[in-house]
Amino acid sequence: MTTATSGTKRIEVDSLTRRFGQSTAVDAVSFTVEPGRMTGFVGGNGAGKTTTMRMIMGVLGIHEGEVRWDGRPIGLRDRASFGYMPEERGLYPKQPVLDQLIYLGQLRGMTRKDASNEATALLERFDLGGRLKDKLESLSLGNQQRVQVAAALLHRPTALILDEPFSGLDPAAVDSMVGLLRERTRDGVPVLFSSHQLDLVDRLCDSLVVLAHGTVRAAGTSDELRARGPRRHRLTTDGDAGWLRGQPGVDVIDVAGNSAVIEFTADSAREQTVRAAVDRGLREFSPIVPTLSEIFREAVQ
Template identity: 50%
Template sequence: MTDRRLEIDAISKRYGETVALREMTFDVRAGELFGFVGSNGAGKTTTMRIALGVLAADAGSVRWAGQPVTLETRRLIGYMPEERGLYPKMKVGEQLTYLARLHGLPAATARRSADAWAERLGVAGRRDDEVQKLSLGNQQRVQLAAALVHDPEILVLDEPFSGLDPVAVDVMSEVLREKAAQGVPVVFSSHQLDLVQRLCDRVGIVRAGRMVACGTVDELRAGGSVRLVVDAPQAPPGWADALPGVRRLEHTGTRTELELGDGADDQAVLRAALTTGPVHEFARRRPSLTELFRSVVTEEAAK
């Protein structure tokens, strides 16, 4: 069986003295939702544009199913740019049909696909409207329809959830899950890390043009710092501040959240809490993807 993976292999890109990508490496597997996250300017869009052939890499390669990506391969990709790439004065239905035909679909098939995706993404009633007359959220829906209308074998989406209301986010999430269930590799960037955590099979965190962490959400969260939530009703706010390797993150009401550094003893924390009175809760908590992202980016920036 063909290994249907999109592979980004040691991609590097420089603009004069500015290094945009430093041996960027990851893969997106068949049927996988891959979240590509990083701060603005980290290199996410540059990576996607190189995968699409919009930009040329200085070094490295992009492969699909084990073979270098060619013009023909790129016809198989559904791409959604962060900045909307639609013709503003063209009607929605005509535009989707036109883009489907550019990817090789026969005229009748292109029209049926355009109508089906307009219906699915909630813009069927706007098919005869110019794109520029749509709200930003509806333009985003049309942009996704444009990425899907030719039934792509790979999906590369740059900030697909930007500007969407909660209902549209749910519709788009469902569509991406369905495409992944059909065996399509799906990679998307997003600053909405709670959404990435909920949707993605794996996540790659990017900083300064290179991949600094990659794995399943559970793997990444398990590698984060140990946190404790302690509910000690009679404990004052600074009750754990003197404990070695323990940092207080938050104290709200009777609950304190602590971060344990290397060598810190959770049992010592429990004993200290008990000296203040009863303890109603003492539990470990894994950091969220948002907290982990902040930690990874901060650590890398300090290096």
């Protein structure tokens, strides 16, 4: 089987805008999905993630802006080489699992034999090797999700656009999916996926795009986003930490007994505060690394 490879090709989303009547669902959204990297697309319900993905895939028209692939406007043949997993699953409930994956593979230009071999291998990776002849509707919702993921990966796509691919998957299936995605990124495939599971996005993704009310609120690697967030510290002394409330240039976020979470509002306050803490029996002074959930909340406020 001859497979397409993306090499160093990237997806560039440039000022995408989409309106529904008088409402702007996506407003000048821009970001890049780099080759060989997983980009997490996060945001609350109605943020515009699905609409953006549909515009990338050509399912929805673009009112303003452009999608580029390999530095040029994306075309129909380019999109046909992508793997796409939509929000609304599109498989046939009364068709046997393997038969419909073979059919979908043939629609993508695969031979029947290649489609059968690749589909069987993917289903075995998802522990569905014994369910090849079963109708889709006979599977649990989680197993139906596995089949949908296999359909997106079947034809060795040059890029992957996956809308909530981990929804409904148990931990074992998540691990299998992660392994498959990492194999694709090692081949240079750019991967964009949306998810509400922020801990999973934080663990998997090389880059993040945070969307709220149709606009990009933050974008970058996890480390870059953490560096832009509030720089908080935990300070613990021998006595009650309430004295920090009167310390110049210090914003006290929380106090619990002899420990406090603080932010410095003036550069000079750090040294002065540490000196004062030493006089009170300093036990701990350490930076607090924000979680992705905290970064997300800060970005969308």
